[in-house]
Amino acid sequence: MQKIVIIIMLLLAQAFSVAAQKATRPNVIFLLTDDHRWDALGAMGNSIIQTPHLDALAKRGILFKNAHVTTAICMVSRASLLSGQYMSRHAINDFNTDFKPAALAQTYPALLKKAGYQIGFVGKFGIGVKNQPDTLFDYWAAKKEGQPPYELVNASGNAIHHTDSVGKDITQFLDRFAGKEAPFCLSVSFKAPHELDGNPPTYPVQERFRPMYENVKIPDPLTAAPQYWDSLPAFFRTDQNIGRDRWKPLLSTPELRQQTTRDYYRLITGVDEVVGQMIAQLKTLHIDENTLIIFMGDNGFSLGEHGLEGKWFGFEESIRVPLIISGGALPAALRGQSSPQLALNIDIAPTILSFAGIPAPTRMQGYDLIAAAQKKRPPRQDFFYEHTYLGSPRLPKVEGVVTSDLKYMRYVEHGYEELYDTKNDPYETVNLAKRSSEQGRLEAMRRRYEELKGEVR
Numbered sequence: 001m002q003k004i005v006i007i008i009m010l011l012l013a014q015a016f017s018v019a020a021q022k023a024t025r026p027n028v029i030f031l032l033t034d035d036h037r038w039d040a041l042g043a044m045g046n047s048i049i050q051t052p053h054l055d056a057l058a059k060r061g062i063l064f065k066n067a068h069v070t071t072a073i074c075m076v077s078r079a080s081l082l083s084g085q086y087m088s089r090h091a092i093n094d095f096n097t098d099f100k101p102a103a104l105a106q107t108y109p110a111l112l113k114k115a116g117y118q119i120g121f122v123g124k125f126g127i128g129v130k131n132q133p134d135t136l137f138d139y140w141a142a143k144k145e146g147q148p149p150y151e152l153v154n155a156s157g158n159a160i161h162h163t164d165s166v167g168k169d170i171t172q173f174l175d176r177f178a179g180k181e182a183p184f185c186l187s188v189s190f191k192a193p194h195e196l197d198g199n200p201p202t203y204p205v206q207e208r209f210r211p212m213y214e215n216v217k218i219p220d221p222l223t224a225a226p227q228y229w230d231s232l233p234a235f236f237r238t239d240q241n242i243g244r245d246r247w248k249p250l251l252s253t254p255e256l257r258q259q260t261t262r263d264y265y266r267l268i269t270g271v272d273e274v275v276g277q278m279i280a281q282l283k284t285l286h287i288d289e290n291t292l293i294i295f296m297g298d299n300g301f302s303l304g305e306h307g308l309e310g311k312w313f314g315f316e317e318s319i320r321v322p323l324i325i326s327g328g329a330l331p332a333a334l335r336g337q338s339s340p341q342l343a344l345n346i347d348i349a350p351t352i353l354s355f356a357g358i359p360a361p362t363r364m365q366g367y368d369l370i371a372a373a374q375k376k377r378p379p380r381q382d383f384f385y386e387h388t389y390l391g392s393p394r395l396p397k398v399e400g401v402v403t404s405d406l407k408y409m410r411y412v413e414h415g416y417e418e419l420y421d422t423k424n425d426p427y428e429t430v431n432l433a434k435r436s437s438e439q440g441r442l443e444a445m446r447r448r449y450e451e452l453k454g455e456v457r
Contacts, residue, residue: 026329027178027291028112028185028352029278032081033271034074034124034194035311036297038067038320040268048216049265053276054324057293060335061326062373067343068402071387072299072311072318077345078126078189081298082107084349084364086384086456093389095146098128106361108349110136112185115358118177122169123162123189124148126298139176141169142189150196150204161206162191163267167274171281178285185352190274193267193301200249203263206270213262220254221305222427229307231431235414240393243308251304261303289328292355294348297321305427312395314385314409314418315428319402325351325369334373341379342404343369365456384452385409401449408445419445 038044042051043058044065069077071087079085079092079099083106087093090103104110109119113136120139125132126146134140142148150162160168170188177184195201229237229244239245250260275295282288302308302317311318323343326335346366353360354368371377382403391397392413400409405423410416419433419442432438 024290025117025183025357026355027183027287028117028356029291029293029327030081030185030187030348030352031275031293031295032078032123032187032189033268033295033297033322034126034189034191035299035301036193036268036322037300037303037317038297038322040193040265040301041322043324044322048213048218050212050269051272053272053279054295054322057275057279057295057326058324061293061324061330062334062337062339062369064323064325064339064341064343064369066340066404067296067321067323068319068383068385069297069299069321069345070383070385072313073387073389074126074194074298075128076387076389077298080345081296081348082109082127084108084346084360084366086346086365087386087388088453088456089363089365092127096128098131099133104133104136106363108352109185109187111353111358111361112356113138115356116182117356118180118182118184120173120177120184120186121189122173122186123166124191126189139173139186141166141173147194147197148191150191161204161270163270163274164206166190167277170274170278174278174281174285178282178287183290183356185356189298190271192271193264195246195250201246203260203267205263205266209266209270212266212269216262218258218261220257221303223306223429224251224257224304226307228305228429232306233411233414233416235392235416236396236411238393241308241396242390242394243302243310243312247304247307247309251309257304260309264301264303291327292325292329292352293327294352295322295324295326296345296348297323298345312387312389312398314387314398314400314402314407316422316426319385321345329355330370331374334370337373339373340404341369341372342381342383342402344380344383382448382452384449384456386456388412399449399453401445401452406441406445408442408449410449417442 043055076087079090083090113119118138121137122141125142154160299311300318305317350360350366351369385400388397397412407420409418417433418431420428
């Protein structure tokens with residue numbers, strides 16, 4: 001009899017332990033902006049843009065000062081975010097390819113769901129169109145389209161801005177899933193501050209934000225001067241280049257640069273407002289202390305630098321993004337940090353999984369950023385960059401290697417090389433590849449390029 005009682009007590013203790021573990025597992029919210037360059041954030045030193053809620057998140061968490069993407073275009077970067085893999089491995093390199101079932105099962109939302117999380121998706125999915133995985137999610141608020149419009153019509157027949165619609169869906173998700181026995185993971189993807197594609201492209205902003213920045217002088221980028229476009233190779237320096245084509249109606253004069261940058265900032269401030277509302281709701285629901293919040297951009301954006309508009313290429317404006325890991329679930333010892341480590345979009349999936357106590361699949365190529373912040377693993381020294389969608393003349397294909405202070409890029413269709421000392425030349429004004437004095441560093445970067453090119457597959 002005594003043995004039976006002991007067995008029952010052990011079983012009850014085990015059950016209570018499992019229940020307690022489930023109850024304390026952290027909620028996760030991943031926030032993604034579209035075309036958000038690294039310095040379009042107050043916390044990153046921009047004294048013009050107003051992003052108080054994101055800045056506050058940064059102060060309460062880890063602000064990654066050197067976050068980058070491995071491919072600067074939305075569908076590839078989003079596939080890398082979900083899978084933790086380089087494009088060379090996940091093989092999603094156009095707007096129609098989607099995750100096959102086996103690959104989808106190895107993304108962070110699917111793995112969290114398998115482990116008992118309730119999962120939601122809000123906003124722009126951006127990978128494929130016909131076979132977007134709405135049935136995987138417990139909550140899905142995304143239209144099956146490649147690029148959603150900014151002006152939507154809600155269920156009441158009223159017009160609503162995409163950013164505001166995302167905010168309402170976040171509110172609905174939290175009201176429905178907060179405080180349940182199972183933890184949740186909500187992935188949110190804003191369209192902002194992406195332009196509205198068209199001829200010409202436009203930046204539709206909410207009416208309440210139109211007065212913002214109107215009387216503020218936006219400084220012209222150093223490399224907006226004509227000589228930096230003129231210094232680029234002939235195969236790149238053509239009106240057929242998409243970056244140049246979109247530059248003309250939006251950034252080709254000082255007046256256009258002022259207007260476009262103001263609208264770009266207005267859209268980001270709209271996102272910041274939604275983030276503030278979300279944080280307030282987390283507190284009201286009393287789940288803020290058990291929620292991890294990650295904020296990132298899917299790629300950067302050139303606002304006239306090098307005579308370009310957009311992303312795609314290897315310049316810092318294109319590949320560098322804001323990244324914050326914050327929230328009450330983040331260990332107190334990590335709060336208020338500014339990290340110089342090279343962080344990547346492929347790190348998001350393994351970081352989320354690790355925080356939730358779920359092993360990352362061996363096919364994931366990123367690593368746990370929190371473990372690196374805790375010095376449990378060495379920081380990354382460099383990474384491979386690849387953008388091979390479309391090709392010349394519209395988007396010349398480029399691959400390369402980025403370190404904390406040096407960048408090597410190779411336009412693979414043309415054999416043209418760039419070498420920039422980003423520590424001493426952060427605006428990438430001087431290509432060192434043809435200088436005889438730089439042949440040592442150039443050769444070292446060529447070797448590393450070949451090594452990484454083989455490793456990312």
